[in-house]
Each structure stands twice: as C-alpha cells, then as structure tokens.
Amino acid sequence: MEAIRWRENTLQLLDQTKLPQEEIWEDYQSAEAVKEAIRCMKVRGAPAIGASAAFAVALEANRLPQHSNLGGDLLQAIDMLQSARPTAVNLGWAMDRMRAIVKETPVDQLAARLREEAVKIADEDVATNRAIGEQGADLFTHSARVLTHCNTGSLATVGYGTALGVIRSLFARDLLRHVYVDETRPYLQGARLTAYELASENIPFDIITDSMAGHLMQQGLVDAVLVGADRVAKNGDTANKIGTYALAVLAHYHQVPFYVAAPMSTIDFTTETGADIPIEQRSAKEVTEIFNRPIAPIGATALHPAFDVTPAALITGIITERGVAKGPFDKSLASLATQEETK
Ligand SMILES: CSC[C@@H](O)[C@@H](O)C(=O)COP(=O)(O)O
Numbered sequence: 473m474e475a476i477r478w479r480e481n482t483l484q485l486l487d488q489t490k491l492p493q494e495e496i497w498e499d500y501q502s503a504e505a506v507k508e509a510i511r512c513m514k515v516r517g518a519p520a521i522g523a524s525a526a527f528a529v530a531l532e533a534n535r536l537p538q539h540s541n542l543g544g545d546l547l548q549a550i551d552m553l554q555s556a557r558p559t560a561v562n563l564g565w566a567m568d569r570m571r572a573i574v575k576e577t578p579v580d581q582l583a584a585r586l587r588e589e590a591v592k593i594a595d596e597d598v599a600t601n602r603a604i605g606e607q608g609a610d611l612f613t614h615s616a617r618v619l620t621h622c623n624t625g626s627l628a629t630v631g632y633g634t635a636l637g638v639i640r641s642l643f644a645r646d647l648l649r650h651v652y653v654d655e656t657r658p659y660l661q662g663a664r665l666t667a668y669e670l671a672s673e674n675i676p677f678d679i680i681t682d683s684m685a686g687h688l689m690q691q692g693l694v695d696a697v698l699v700g701a702d703r704v705a706k707n708g709d710t711a712n713k714i715g716t717y718a719l720a721v722l723a724h725y726h727q728v729p730f731y732v733a734a735p736m737s738t739i740d741f742t743t744e745t746g747a748d749i750p751i752e753q754r755s756a757k758e759v760t761e762i763f764n765r766p767i768a769p770i771g772a773t774a775l776h777p778a779f780d781v782t783p784a785a786l787i788t789g790i791i792t793e794r795g796v797a798k799g800p801f802d803k804s805l806a807s808l809a810t811q812e813e814t815k
Pocket residue numbers: 516517518519560621622623624625628629633634635661699700701702712713714778
C-alpha cells in the first residue's frame with residue numbers, strides 16, 4: 473500500500489480524508505497546493521508529510537522560471553511548506569535537507585538535484601521503516617496482543633510504517649495474536665486508516681474507542697502498546713497523536729510495556745524536553761462535527777490540541793532503525809545518533 477507517488481515530475485497523493493470509502497489520487501504541481509494538502513490532512517503522518525514537502529520543493533523548482541534568484545524563491549517555498557504543521561519534526565528535517573541542496577547547487581542544476589534528494593528521502597524512509605520493524609519485532613519472544621493508536625503505517629510514511637511496521641514484522645514472524653486499534657478521536661485515523669491497512673493484509677484486529685483501552689488492559693488483554701511519534705525531545709519525552717499520553721499512563725498502571733517506534737529523523741536533539749515541543753491546535757469543528765455533520769449543539773465550543781506529550785518516564789523503549797533506546801534516553805538516544813546502523 474502507498475499514499476505518495478512521484479510520476480513523471482508530478483506528485484500524486486492519495487486523499488486520506490476520503491479513506492476508506494473512496495480511493496482518490498490527486499495530482500500536485502505546486503508547493504502551495506501541497507502545503508494545503510498537508511494542512512487539511514489529505515496527507516498526514518510525520519514521515520509522509522516530510523517526504524511530500526520534499527517532493528513539493530522539487531515540483532516548485534520545475535514550475536518556476538529559471539532565473540538568477542531561483543534559489544531565493546525556493547527557500548521561500550521551503551519556509552512556507554515548513555509552516556504547514558508545527559509538531560511533526562520530520563517536516564522541518566526534510567526541509568533542512570532541501571534547504572542545504574538549494575544553498576549549495578548552481579541554478580541550472582537545482583531542479584535535478586532537488587528531485588534526486590526528494591526521491592532519496594522517500595526511498596530512505598521505506599528502508600528505515602523496515603529496519604524499525606525488525607528491531608521492534610526482536611523485542612517479542614511470544615505471540616502478542618498489541619494496542620496501537622492513530623495511524624503509523626504505509627499511509628503515514630512512504631511505506632511499511634513505524635509502529636505499524638513493527639506490527640507488520642510481528643505478523644510476518646507469526647508473533648502477532650491480535651491488534652487493538654484505537655479509533656483515535658477526533659480524526660479517526662485508527663478506525664479509518666489503520667483498520668484499512670490491517671484489513672488489506674488480513675492482519676487480525678478489532679477497532680476500539682479510545683476510552684476502551686483501560687478496560688482491555690484491566691482484563692489482561694493487552695501485552696504491549698506500540699505507538700509512533702511526531703517529535704521526540706532530547707530527553708525522550710514524546711509528542712504523538714492526542715490520547716497517547718493517556719494510553720501511556722494506563723499502560724504504566726497496568727504494567728504493560730509501552731513502546732514508541734520512530735526513525736532517528738523524529739528525534740529532535742535541539743528540543744531539550746517535551747515542554748518545548750509546539751503542540752498544533754486544530755479547528756474545534758473537527759471535534760464538534762464528523763465529516764461536516766454537526767454532532768454537538770449549534771454554538772458548542774470545543775478544544776482540539778492535536779498532539780500530547782508522553783513523559784520519557786512512561787516509555788519502556790524507543791524503537792529506531794539503529795536499535796532500541798531505553799532510559800535514561802538522553803544518553804541512549806545520543807549514543808544511537810553517533811552509531812552506524814546495526815542492521
Ligand atoms: C509514522 S506516523 C507517526 C505520527 O505522525 C503519528 O502517530 C501521528 O500522530 C499522526 O498524526 P496526524 O495528525 O494524523 O498527522
């Protein structure tokens with residue numbers, strides 16, 4: 473399954489706001505249009521928005537006339553793309569890579585070099601996720617029932633997925649008994665997207681409402697929680713989809729291992745702790761309405777922080793492509809950052 477395609481200098485995105493009812497691919501030709509797709513979540517998931525924005529810079533280099541200040545125009549487009557969503561650090565990370573290419577490349581080679589770099593970012597993401605899957609599956613010796621939140625699969629990345637990549641690898645090794653999929657209010661990434669991915673591969677699962685997780689853990693039905701991340705601070709505090717923190721508290725109380733799966737590009741060594749991570753506030757309408765249909769009284773107000781921060785102390789391990797970091801995370805993450813890939 474894929475949600476991002478690069479075909480003949482055109483970016484194609486699978487519109488995730490329409491899934492699973494309709495599979496609609498849309499063509500993109502400009503950075504502005506891609507920014508809007510990221511903002512309104514036609515493409516979402518930290519690695520997927522990083523890769524889409526990288527392709528958007530390549531599109532822009534093709535679209536704009538070649539002139540002496542093309543580099544300046546592209547740097548502006550990069551800033552504009554980076555502002556689309558604030559929490560996912562992979563967006564900034566991918567834009568930093570594109571910025572570096574713009575700064576070091578002669579104007580007549582920009583389009584080709586930016587295209588090359590965007591393809592590299594996308595290809596690397598798939599390889600990284602497969603390595604995360606293997607590292608994560610190595611943690612399990614018995615067939616497990618896992619609970620996951622949001623969507624961290626092929627739709628949230630360029631392919632395979634992070635937490636869902638670990639789930640795929642467990643399934644491939646016959647070490648997966650069942651997946652409990654949090655529906656993930658309010659945007660329903662779990663019920664709509666994770667369920668869609670698991671169903672397409674015949675991986676056994678049940679959707680649960682977010683409020684059912686505690687009950688399941690109390691019943692002894694959950695062996696591990698596996699989630700993704702939008703940004704991991706230097707000390708291991710992790711921002712992920714709203715509801716992740718509550719799951720971590722529940723897992724801690726019930727002594728269920730709580731794992732975060734994320735590529736090294738999601739670790740932000742410039743952010744000291746979770747308190748410094750910007751939390752995206754989205755429209756209240758996404759809470760008071762479902763698919764544009766009101767579910768609350770007219771005029772009712774709502775809050776919509778799209779992410780929360782799980783303190784490092786509640787995290788059993790952070791599964792990366794280079795290995796699994798354990799607390800104290802400031803030391804283990806720093807050591808992974810300096811080491812070559814082990815797999
Ligand atoms: C591999 S995806 C990791 C995270 O980006 C994911 O868990 C998540 O929170 C996605 O949020 P979204 O708002 O759908 O972009």
